[in-house]
Amino acid sequence: MKGLFKSKPRTPVDVVRQTRENLVHLDLNSGSRGGDAKREEKMAELGKNIRELKSILYGNGESEPVTEACVQLTQEFFRENTLRLLIIHLPKLNLETRKDATQVVANLQRQQVSSKIVASEYLESNKDLLDILISGYENMDIALHYGAMLRECIRHQSIARYVLESEHMKKFFDYIQLPNFDIASDASATFKELLTRHKATVAEFLTNNYDWFFEEFNTRLLSSTNYITKRQAIKLLGDMLLDRSNAAVMVRYVSSKDNLMILMNLLRDSSKNIQIEAFHVFKLFAANKNKPAEVVNILVTNRSKLLRFFAGFKIDKEDEQFEADKEQVIKEISAL
Amino acid sequence: MLQLLALLRPPSAMAGDPGGEVKYPLDAESYRLLCKIGSGVSAVVYKAVCLPLGSSAVVAIKAIDLERSRANLDDVWREAKAMALLSHRNVLRAHCSFTVGSHLWVVMPFMGAGSLHSILSHGFPDGLPEPCVAVVLKDTLRALCYLHEQGRIHRDIKAGNILVDSDGSVKLADFGVSASIYEIGPAASSGPIHAPPPAALGSSCFNDLAGTPYWMAPEVIHSHVGYGIKADIWSFGITALELAHGRPPLSHLPPSKSMLMRITSRVRLEDAEATTSTSAKRKKFSKAFKDMVSSCLCQEPAKRPSAEKLLRHPFFRGCRSNDYLVRNVLAAVPSIEERCKDANLCGCARGARCVSPCRHAAGSVVKNRRISGWNFNEENLEFDPAEAGAAEKRCGLPFHEEEDDDPADLESNSAGDGNEDSRATATMTRGSHDEKAAATGFKEVVVPQLMTILASLEMQRGMVMHVLENGSCHVADGINGCGGMAASNPGEEMLLGYVRQLEHRVEELGTEVEEEVARNARLEKQLQERVSAHKTDSSSQTSGSN
Structure with a gap:
């Protein structure tokens, strides 16, 4: 460690090794608390090393990152368990070092070594790290850091699949409704990413988990009393159902009278934003060519009310698509 | 640790x-x-x-x-x-x-003393003493250093976003895109510029528009690839002038006129330069201050110093403590609660300067990126905004002859003035009355110029769209390739943001052109009515005295 502050330039590999040594030290001494000077010195050293990693990966003010240096760094980083140590000990780092570490981990997810994404391979054999990252939403000190890392990790399709198929998916329904706006929104962003990024994987997940997933989605999110929860959920529902790859799921969703009732209630929400998002889902019910009798029944029963509602349903901005959709919905309902 | x-x-x-x-x-x-x-x-x-x-x-x-x-x-x-x-x-x-x-x-x-903007308008309409300016700027620079080191650009540096606590500590507020969301300074913007009463101006986009363009760096508009941290340095320079004078340069003009001035500033400011020596009331500033400010206002972003380098500028040597602010500034202004009492009334003053009622409902939230054509260089540094006014006067623009069009005056005097609109109209009518010929000339000048901006913005949008289209092909490849790893690169997001901004600007400018034309027509009509009324009036007077 003596060479650390000497003028001899360290290679990217050196920096990774020293970072790992710092982390190992922290790991071994994690039992001993107290502000002993040695420990603080080590922490400062670690902070410097992580910042150095960041500047190699992102470049600094003067220079762009060098591909070769990034490759060396990435190889060395994933050769051993540096990522694991970094994730586990993140809560012990100070705010600035945590932010640097988060950016380093994010960047590493995109680094390729001989056209392979090393991070993805590493995570596939260390899936428990994702469990740790997800549980971060239960600790508000690290939630935003773990959350940001997690969203980078689920860019890998195999990792997203792991999370989707894990028990963690159920926990997101709680995380989304945490009182702290920053954290709840972060969880929402991750949830949305999971359910929209990898089309085929998402379609498969929704098909296999249709019953419990939409039950939770309807009762806990769409019927929530929390404005933000409702607004984000209805937007996400629209994004999911309107995606071509989820066509089968959409058909199933719009064939249910219970779903229709929830959507019709959202059309009457006091929030204009929620009304508009709800309309984008409601129109699918109306446009469905094979409406089940129970759906037709509800639409017919409420026909005059619905038509009256749509007559006065306007959005501030001119939107041809919206107007066309509305016309279509009115036509469909009138024709029933 | x-x-x-x-x-x-x-x-x-x-x-x-x-x-x-x-x-x-x-x-x-x-x-x-x-x-x-x-x-x-x-x-x-x-x-x-x-x-x-x-x-x-x-x-x-x-x-x-x-x-x-x-x-x-x-x-x-x-x-x-x-x-x-x-x-x-x-x-x-x-x-x-x-x-x-x-x-x-x-x-x-809670920042007990409010924003510097509020402090200026409630106790220092002509600016803070130089040592106090130094204290505020030094702390602001420290904040900027930190933000820039974090890779964040503030994008909205101005006195309204610099807050002071009752112990004299200074904090920078409202970060990055925050300008589009937290569009008023927290605990601070009780000052008139940022506080239109929702009832009167609920759907107005003018407060933001007025509050922000004055600080904007030229490349904010001109660059198509985004702008760096040096844009903050420009705004910092403008803020330095704002603190020293009590308002940013050219702010005595209403936003639409200020914008015009900036388009044509090359000529006008040189005009002003010629009359500089005749300006009676000219504040004295140290050479170090002038030097510091002009380095920030360098047209070329690369030549502006970094925040870190600025901190080492001689101007900040021997800078006083925050206590100095408490004794010399905070002691001289009313408490924030007292200032708030008339905040709503102050807010009305903005209505007077709102060229015409703004009709875009929610559009107001989006931050306006204005044309910025400052022509600052070391020689004709605009230290005294009034000179630009002088230039304008000489050019025969009719609407701002009256002293009370100065924003500082408007803000402080307007407490009892409920109907600002009529007053403004009166002022304008008087102005038009005096220079009837100029009024028509003015319209001829304004409309084509707004049209030019519109065209320029359309062109810029076209260019951005072009870049984007190329970019999106690339993105599509990325998705097919490796699970969409390349899908959201920050450059693309930034460009999209730009496109939205530009589209919004084009929209707004379009509306503004219309409004400007409509208003001119209205004013002309009023003028004619007045002239005819005046004639009848004087003729009846003449007959009466006879």
Whole structure:
């Protein structure tokens, strides 16, 4: 460690090794608390090393990152368990070092070594790290850091699949409704990413988990009393159902009278934003060519009310698509 | 490493403070709102007490109406997150944020003395003494250093976003995209520029428009690839002038005129230069100050110093302490509560300068990026905004002959003036009356110029779209390739942001052109009516005296 502050330039590999040594030290001494000077010195050293990693990966003010240096760094980083140590000990780092570490981990997810994404391979054999990252939403000190890392990790399709198929998916329904706006929104962003990024994987997940997933989605999110929860959920529902790859799921969703009732209630929400998002889902019910009798029944029963509602349903901005959709919905309902 | 132990504390249902000692509850019932200390289009700022922490735990709460705010929730979240992760003594950090119905409550430290903008307008209309300017600027620079080191660009440096606590400590507020969401300065913008009363100007986009363009760097508009941290340095230079003079350069003009001045500033400012020596009331500033400011206002971003380098500028040597601010500035202004009492009335003053009522409802939230054609160089540094006015006067623009069109005057005098619109019209009519010929000339000048801007913006948009289209092909490849790894590169997001901004500007300018034309027609009509009335009047008077 003596060479650390000497003028001899360290290679990217050196920096990774020293970072790992710092982390190992922290790991071994994690039992001993107290502000002993040695420990603080080590922490400062670690902070410097992580910042150095960041500047190699992102470049600094003067220079762009060098591909070769990034490759060396990435190889060395994933050769051993540096990522694991970094994730586990993140809560012990100070705010600035945590932010640097988060950016380093994010960047590493995109680094390729001989056209392979090393991070993805590493995570596939260390899936428990994702469990740790997800549980971060239960600790508000690290939630935003773990959350940001997690969203980078689920860019890998195999990792997203792991999370989707894990028990963690159920926990997101709680995380989304945490009182702290920053954290709840972060969880929402991750949830949305999971359910929209990898089309085929998402379609498969929704098909296999249709019953419990939409039950939770309807009762806990769409019927929530929390404005933000409702607004984000209805937007996400629209994004999911309107995606071509989820066509089968959409058909199933719009064939249910219970779903229709929830959507019709959202059309009457006091929030204009929620009304508009709800309309984008409601129109699918109306446009469905094979409406089940129970759906037709509800639409017919409420026909005059619905038509009256749509007559006065306007959005501030001119939107041809919206107007066309509305016309279509009115036509469909009138024709029933 | 001092935070280390604090960071080890167990999780809880309360939001943490950077220091770790104080935790702020996440429900509305735990706070008692004391009074409104600022308001904007979609947000209101309150002074409040956090009840569980005792009656001395005063905070500022910014309540953002998420229904009215046009910004989407993702932007609001990104901003809240950024704010939660910044930690610097000169940067305002939110204690916590949570939703109350369709409002987002952002709980922040209460900055007892308000914003520098408010301080200027309530006690220093002609600017702060130079040593005080130095104290404020030094702390602002420290904040900028930190932000830039974090790779964040503030993008809205101005006196209205620099807050002072009652102990003289200075904090920079409102970060990055925050300008589009937190469109008024927290606990601070009780000053007239940023506080139109929602009732009168609820759908106006003018407060933001007026508050921000003056500080804007030329490349903010001109560059198509985004702009760097050096744009902040420009705004910092303008803010230095604002603090020294009590207002930013050219701010005595209403926004639309200021914009015009900036388009044509090359000629006008040189005109002004010729008359500089005749200016009687000219503030004296040290050479170090002038040198510091002009280095910030260098046209070429690369030549502007970094925040870190600026901190080492001789101007900041021997800078006084924050106590000095308390004794020399805070002692001279009324408390923020007192200032707020007439805040709403002050706000009306903006109405007078609103060229015509703005009709875009929610559009107001989007930050306006204005044309910026400053022609600053070391020689004709615009230290005294009034000179530009002189230039304008000489050029025969009719609407600003009257002294009371000066914003500072408007703001301070307007307390009892309920109907600003009529007053403004009166002023304008008088102006037109005096220079009837010029009025027509003015219209001829304004409309083509606005048309030119419009065309230029359309062109810029075209270019951005072009770049984007190329970019999106690339992105599509990325998705097919490796699970969409390349899908959201930041450059693309930035460009998209640009396109939106530009589109919005084009839209606005279009409306403005229309409004300008309509108003000119109206004024001409009024003028004719007045002239004919005047004739009848004088003829009847003549006959009467006979």
